[in-house]
């Protein structure tokens with residue numbers, strides 16, 4: 001059988017999903033993502049709509065409760081910071097973060113507008129976190145703790161919960177395999193729209209050190225100690 005070309009596959013996928021023909025985005029720019037994210041953060045959130053979009057388009061990979069899958073290296077999204085999630089969805093949509101499965105999922109579902117990201121992120125942020133069994137072998141945990149507290153906690157906070165604005169992600173309740181892979185992805189510029197300093201931090205660590213930090217982080221479990229930013233109704237917002 002002749003090899004299918006990209007546009008043919010796109011047409012087949014769109015025909016199968018009944019979606020309208022969408023323009024294929026070229027890689028945009030960090031400034032464009034920033035603009036989209038700022039637009040998104042001004043919008044009202046509808047977590048119920050987000051939950052429906054998620055169940056239809058995302059749960060097949062990330063799971064019904066958004067807990068991901070360590071074997072397939074699919075991240076848990078439950079309880080993740082809202083602004084961070086919105087930025088990642090904008091980055092994937094604008095091809096500023098590499099991941100074929102995510103590019104395909106967003107294009108196929110047409111989930112490419114700020115309102116969609118806001119609603120899905122509100123849903124995901126509200127979900128309860130869960131602990132996972134998988135960790136590293138435990139040999140490097142002390143080294144991992146020392147590195148994390150010295151080099152990473154200034155941004156991610158001592159307990160790994162992320163920053164108050166919500167753009168620095170929580171690293172708690174995340175799969176070991178995913179943490180390890182992302183540490184390398186960041187160090188090798190597979191995520192284009194990140195601070196050069198972050199890339200340098202991670203690139204300065206060798207594989208034993210990255211393994212040690214991922215092992216330490218994979219043991220950070222449970223809800224965060226506190227949520228300093230509360231929404232007007234008193235619930236944790238990000």
Ligand code: HEC
Pocket residue numbers: 054057058059060061062073074075077085088089098099101102105106109111120169181185
């Ligand atoms: C085909 C499987 C698949 C589907 C469907 C899918 N994802 Fe993903 N998702 C992944 C994988 C794999 C990654 C990790 C990408 C990487 O390695 O950088 C990911 C990463 C993410 C991230 C980044 C998380 C982080 O901690 O940085 C977000 C957010 C996300 N997905 C949201 C969604 C949403 C919302 C949907 C539904 C529109 C969705 N995903 C559908 C496989 C999938």
Ligand code: HEC
Pocket residue numbers: 075087147148151152153154155156167168169171179182183186191193194195197198201202213
């Ligand atoms: C200067 C602040 C800063 C420092 C220091 C920092 N990070 Fe981060 N980190 C970030 C930000 C911001 C992001 C989100 C990047 C993006 O928007 O894609 C991030 C993302 C990550 C992610 C990806 C999480 C996910 O869900 O995909 C990992 C893993 C990570 N950092 C680990 C580390 C480790 C390990 C260190 C220490 C060696 C470290 N970071 C130091 C700011 C920082």
